[in-house]
Amino acid sequence: MQTHEIVRRFTAHFENAGHTSVPSASLILEDPNLLFVNAGMVQFKPYFLGDVPAPYPRATSIQKCVRTPDIDEVGKTTRHATFFQMAGNFSFGDYFKRGAIEHAWSLVTGSPDEGGYGFDPERIWVTVFETDDEAIELWREIAGLPEERIQRRDGEDNYWDMGVPGPGGPCSEIYYDRGPEFGADGGPVVDEDRYLEIWNLVFMQDERGELSPKKGNPPIGTLPHKNIDTGMGVERVAFLLQGVDNVYETDLVRPVIAKAEEFSGKRYGSNTEDDIRFRVIADHARSGVMIVGDGVTPGNEGRGYVLRRLLRRIVRSARLLGITEPVLGAFAEVVRDAMSPTYPELASDFERISAVIRAEEETFLSTLSAGSRIFETAVEETKRAGGSTLPGDQAFALHDTYGFPIDLTLEMASEAGLSVDRDRFAELMGEQRTRAKADAATRKVGFVDASVYRAVLDTHGGTDFLGYQTLSSEAR
Ligand code: ATP
Ligand code: MG
Ligand code: MG
Ligand code: MG
Structure with a gap:
């Protein structure tokens, strides 16, 4: 079943059940805690918080999502994309647990001839929050699930909140x-690769105080209106229904792998390391195009830095596959062709999108050719001296003089079998930051003349930006 059909069925299923279909929000919403929209519920937050009355009691959407914390998983697990589409159904004080479970179960296991996905009910497992006996009872009654396929999990996995006082609830x-060929028996609590998570149902019922129930304290009350927030991973369902091995091989992602095969002359599926690179390319090309499509340009902090890192990782991976010519424009075209039936603005705005992406590639290619030689020398020296750690001073020099982002140095060092003295690197970065502060006035003047300082900006890619790890907390 093709991705567009999976999406169509989801929307139809919930429209038939009285939900208003709401278009995806942009990946960029003003939210201080969020770099990118990372769940379907984000655009509905005001309704859940009760700040604004919901204009409809039930809604459904297919939301564009970017999850930067998953970037290191890409290509290595079967299931983590940096860009994916989350299909969701939402109830604002309308139906609750019973409705959520009934709607999900009937779509997941419903006959393909009648609009369902046709998953074998015998292969479905569910998890519930450890004290949620009500959910267990409903799964038994509605789905007829035996006790061993309903697993209890603690708050780390199965309790949702926003990390601040407000609504929360069990999932x-x-x-x-x-x-069994994909892992050990024992259900999702044992193995999340064999048992693939496809859908999360959040039962928003509690009012949370300062501390999370995750840490053991009970909620301070019950919400006057109980809500439902769910998210189904479209690519994960596609991965299963298309009989492929992972999300990167699904119909809308795989074409980029084919393009990279063409450029490199290598075949996907013949070498484990190369396969990871192919998957990184396909994933990042898609997220890169989608992010530029929503108006972000590469830069040194925040969203721009995430975008820069994604695009540069494509270039790096392509080089490791033996590709030396510029490729991002060609990859972007493939993404446009796959995604524009759903997101037509990618086609109408393609000239701009492609120009932004190609310019970043050009800048990075010149950075790479300068820095790589220095890096190789540093590696040789370290090895010749019998060391296994690249000195922090070298990593800093690469960053400072040649514009090599530290994550790139880390990645390349690890490929060369070396670690990096990160403490020393951090120390030097700290010193530089102090100097930069003292020199703030000069810097200000410098940044005004973008033509002169363009190269400086370009080569000092985002090294001060730590929010990458800290800002993009997941919505659930
Ligand atoms: P996982 O445990 O596999 O990382 P999650 O629990 O973080 O997933 P949720 O936050 O519950 O995911 O998101 C709802 C749904 O979105 C998941 O059930 C899954 O189907 C899908 N999903 C989450 N993260 C990704 C991702 N990085 N790539 C593709 N789909 C995803
Ligand atoms: Mg996750
Ligand atoms: Mg999970
Ligand atoms: Mg989940």
């Missing part, structure tokens, strides 16, 4: 057992 997640 229940739906998993599909891919079979």
Whole structure:
């Protein structure tokens, strides 16, 4: 079943059940805690918080999502994309646990001839929050699930909140057992690769005080209106229904792998390391295009830095596959062709999108050719001296003089079998920051003349930006 059909069925299923279909929000919403929209509920937050009355009691959406914390998983797990589409259904004080479970179960296991996905009910497992006996009872009654396929999990996994006082509630997640060839028996609490999470149902029922129930304290009350927030991973369902091995091989992502095969002359599926690179390319090309499509340009901090890192990782991975010519324009075209039936603005705005992406590639290619030689020398020297750690001073010099981002140095060092003295690197960065502060006035003047300082900006890619790890907390 193609991705567009999976999406179509989701929307139809919930429209038939009285939900208003709401278009995806942009990836960029003004929210101080969020770099990118990372869940379907984000655009509905005011309704959940009760700040604004919901204009409809039930809604459904297919939301564009970017999850930067998953970047290091890409290509290595079967299931983590930096860009994916989250299909969701939402109830604002309308139906609650029973409705959420009934709606999800009937779509997941419903006959393909009648609009369902046709998953074998015998292979479905679910998790519930450890004290949520009500959810267990409903899963038994509605789905006829035996006790051993309903697993209890603690608050770290199965309790949702926003990390601040406000609504919260237990979750229940739906998993599909891919079979014993993919891992150990025992359900999702044992193995999340064999048992693939496809859908998360959040039962928003509690009012939370200062401390999270995750840390053991009970909620301070019950919400006057209980809400439902769910998220189903479209690419994960596609991965299962298309009989492929991971989300990167699904119909809308795989074409970029094919393009990279063409450029490199290598075949996907013949070498484990190369396969990871192919998957990184396909994933990042898609997220890169989608992020530029929503108006972000590469830069040194925040969203711009995330975008820069994604695009540069594509270039790096392509080089490791033996590709030396510029490729981002060609990859972007493939993404446009796959995604524009759903997001037509990618086609109408393509000239701009492509120009932004190609310019970043050009800048990075010149950075790379200068820095790589220095890096190789540093590696040789370290090895010749019998060391296994690249000195922090070298990493800093690469960053400071040649514009090598530290994550790139880390990645390349690890490929060369070396670690990096990160403490020393951090120390030097700290000293530089202090100097920069003292020199703030000069810097200000410098940044005004963008033509002169363009190269400086370009080569000092985002090294001061730590929010990458800290800002992009997941919505659930
Ligand atoms: P996982 O445990 O596999 O990382 P999650 O629990 O973080 O997933 P949720 O926050 O519950 O995911 O998001 C709802 C749904 O979105 C998941 O059930 C999954 O189907 C999908 N999803 C989450 N993260 C990704 C991702 N990085 N790539 C593709 N789909 C995802
Ligand atoms: Mg996750
Ligand atoms: Mg999970
Ligand atoms: Mg989940």
